[in-house]
Structures are given as structure tokens and as C-alpha cells.
Amino acid sequence: MDGYADVYESELQRQGLLYRTGQSLAFRTGISVVTLLSVLLITKNLLLAAAAADMMQLFGTWFFAVRVLSAVPEVDRNIIKENIKDLLGSTGLLFISVFVDFYIFSASKYAIDARLSDAVSGYFNVLFMPTSFIYLIANFLIRPMLTKLADQFAVKDTKAFRKTSVYMLKAVAMLSVVIILGAALFGHLGLRIFELILGEGAEGRLVPEYVTFILLIIGGSLYAFANVMYYILVTVREQFRIFAGYVMTAAVAAFSAERMVQVRGMFGGAMNYFMLMGILVILFSVFALQAVREMELEIKK
Numbered sequence: 001m002d003g004y005a006d007v008y009e010s011e012l013q014r015q016g017l018l019y020r021t022g023q024s025l026a027f028r029t030g031i032s033v034v035t036l037l038s039v040l041l042i043t044k045n046l047l048l049a050a051a052a053a054d055m056m057q058l059f060g061t062w063f064f065a066v067r068v069l070s071a072v073p074e075v076d077r078n079i080i081k082e083n084i085k086d087l088l089g090s091t092g093l094l095f096i097s098v099f100v101d102f103y104i105f106s107a108s109k110y111a112i113d114a115r116l117s118d119a120v121s122g123y124f125n126v127l128f129m130p131t132s133f134i135y136l137i138a139n140f141l142i143r144p145m146l147t148k149l150a151d152q153f154a155v156k157d158t159k160a161f162r163k164t165s166v167y168m169l170k171a172v173a174m175l176s177v178v179i180i181l182g183a184a185l186f187g188h189l190g191l192r193i194f195e196l197i198l199g200e201g202a203e204g205r206l207v208p209e210y211v212t213f214i215l216l217i218i219g220g221s222l223y224a225f226a227n228v229m230y231y232i233l234v235t236v237r238e239q240f241r242i243f244a245g246y247v248m249t250a251a252v253a254a255f256s257a258e259r260m261v262q263v264r265g266m267f268g269g270a271m272n273y274f275m276l277m278g279i280l281v282i283l284f285s286v287f288a289l290q291a292v293r294e295m296e297l298e299i300k301k
Contacts, residue, residue: 001057008065013147015072024068028060093243094234100246104253104276105223108269111257116265123205124266126194127213131220131273134179138224141171142231149235158296165292168228176221183217215270222277229284236291245283249276 005028009021036053040046103110109128113121145168152161183190191206191213198206206213233242253276260268 001054001061005057005061005065008061008069012065012069012072013143014150015069016147017068017072018144018147020068024060024064027064028057031060032057090237090239093239097239097243097246100243100250104246104249104280107250107253107257107276108261108273111261111272112266112269115258115261119201120266123202123209124269126198126206127191127209127216127266127270128273130179130183131216131223134176134217134220135224135227137179138172138175138227141175142168142228146231146235149232153235153295156295156299158292158299161295162292165228165232165288168231169225172221172224172228176224180214180217180221183214187213209266212267212270215267215274219270219274219277222274222281226277226280226284229281229288232288233284233291236288236295238287238291241287241291242284245280245287248283249280252276252279 005024009024012018012020012024032053035056036049039052040049043049109121109124112124116124145164149161149164149168152164187210188207191210195202195204195206230242233239253272256275257269257272260272262268264271
């Protein structure tokens, strides 16, 4: 349902109504979470609470996204219906790539879960949490620029396209530096607080993994960089290169994740995550530079 809503919210952004996209995301998510917690509190039934939250998510999608987009004069719904087959065909590889991306992002966690104890898996998940936070914050910086990037590509303004791309990379770089420095300075304190929250059994289990934690933070920053390159490649319609990059990285993940975890435990998992994110950044950067260069050569012809 969230993916379905994203289609309408992305179109609202493309129509220059980014604030409507923000409203839809905030309100539909908010009422879904409130519904989940309220029904769970009243009934103590998780299945019923999840079902109610899904129904509210569906209502929120219709009320805050579908209904709003239908009122936008520039949107011709008949044209959208006519082009749906071409749309599905052109995004098929991206659809598959999402699943491969999720595997790459989680490969080290899967390996920890498969090779080590449930307790260690839980501790690794605590260390891993901030990596998702970095990606979410980076999206706040990246997403508003995508409409501008698409418009620049449409008119083949390569100079402006490069400038916007570099701006996004600089924004993520600055964010990454701040978060990595923050983790380096306050990581010991944060891990000690989590040990207290988790209780007596966790005492002395997280603080010794400080280097593991920093490595995961750096890996999360690399993932944010990879996503900037991903959006650039999506904009220039390079779905095959995106798919190829994910498949190559996934092959490395399948071969290396469990072996590295078996040899070095949680640190090995962090090393694997860092390595995979680095490979993804390198591949996508090379592909993005090639694509932009080809676009420039095509314009010169």
C-alpha cells in the first residue's frame, strides 16, 4: 500500500505540489500508526491491529493522495491509463532491483542471524539501526531536488544537470561528516545508554563493539551516496545499469556475508556491510558518469 501511495505522491511532486506529497505521507502514516497502537491497546490482538492499520493506510492513500491528484487540472487520467503498459514495461527492472537492493542492505544481518545466536543478532540490530536513519535523513535532502533534476534532463541542460547532481552529493557528504563525527564523539555514551535500556544481560555487550558501530555508520553514509547515484541513473533512464549494479553487488554479498561473519562475528558483519556499500557506490558512480557523458556526447552530435 505504501508503494501504491508512492506512485500518486511522486506524481504530485512532479506536478510541483511537493507540499501535498509531504501532507499525504505525514497524515496517512500518522493515522495508520495511531490506528495500529489504539486497536492493539484495546484488543491486545496484533493481527487485528495490523489489519486495521492497513485499512486506514488504504483510506489515507485515497483521501490524501488519489483524491488530491484527481483534482489537479494538469493530470489527464485517460493518458495515464493508455500508457500504463509502457510504464510497467519501462520500470520492470527497477521493480526487481528494489528486492535485490533490500537483500544487499540486509545481507550482513541475515548472515548474523544464520551464523550467530539470537542474542548477538539482537545486539547487531541495535548497532545497525542508525544506518537506516542516515538514509531517511539523506532523503529529506535528495527528494526535493529530483523534480528539478528530471526537468533539466528533459530539456538536455547538461550543465545544470551536473550542478544539481553535485549539489545533492555535497549535501549528503556534509550530512555524513556530521553524523560520523557525532558517532565518533558520542558513540561510547550512546552504546552505554542502550546497554542500560536493554537490561542486565546486555551489560558490556555493546560498548566493546564501538568500532563495529562506527563502521556501520560509515557504511550507512556510503548507502546514502549510492542512492544519490541511483536517482541520477533513474532520471537518465538507465534501468539496466541499475539492475546490473545491484546484481553484481548481490553476488558478492551471497558469496561473502556468511564467511565474514563466521570468521569475525559482528565486526565481520559490519565489514561486509561496509564493503558491499562501497562496491555499490563505485559501480553506480561509474555508471552515472558514463550515462551523463553519453548524454553530453549525444547533445553535441
